[in-house]
Structures are given as structure tokens and as C-alpha cells.
């Protein structure tokens with residue numbers, strides 16, 4: 001997955017609320033564990049793919065990469081624990 005796609009998926013994770021800023025320091029993003037937000041992230045990734053934003057990858061690859069972004073997110077803030 002190229003860096004451009006990775007960056008776009010990171011933004012989608014933030015916009016959808018699948019990852020949220022740490023409430024204490026605000027410096028790090030952590031996984032919200034919000035099923036609705038995660039569903040929204042996959043829908044946004046699918047729509048971006050349909051819009052032709054990720055021409056280098058298949059829809060399946062984009063959704064797998066979106067999943068990686070979400071499950072790789074920190075469960076706790078690395079700074080605040």
C-alpha cells in the first residue's frame with residue numbers, strides 16, 4: 001500500500017471517529033472501539049475508492065488496509081497510558 005493511500009486512510013479513520021484524539025493530552029490518536037464509527041470508516045473508504053482516489057489498489061485491498069489502520073491504532077495513549 002503506497003504512502004498516499006495510507007495517509008488518506010489515516011484521515012478517514014480520524015474523520016469517521018474510528019480513532020479519536022487522547023482526551024488527556026490530545027497529541028495521540030487512539031482506537032475508539034466504536035462499531036458505528038468503524039462501519040462509517042469502511043463506507044468512507046469504499047466511497048473514496050469508487051470516486052477513483054485509490055486507483056492503484058482493488059476495493060478489497062483498500063478495505064483490508066482500512067482494517068489495518070483501525071486494528072493497529074493504539075488502545076491506550078502511548079503518552080498517558
Ligand SMILES: [Zn+2]
Pocket residue numbers: 022023024025026027028077078079080081
Ligand atoms: Zn494522551
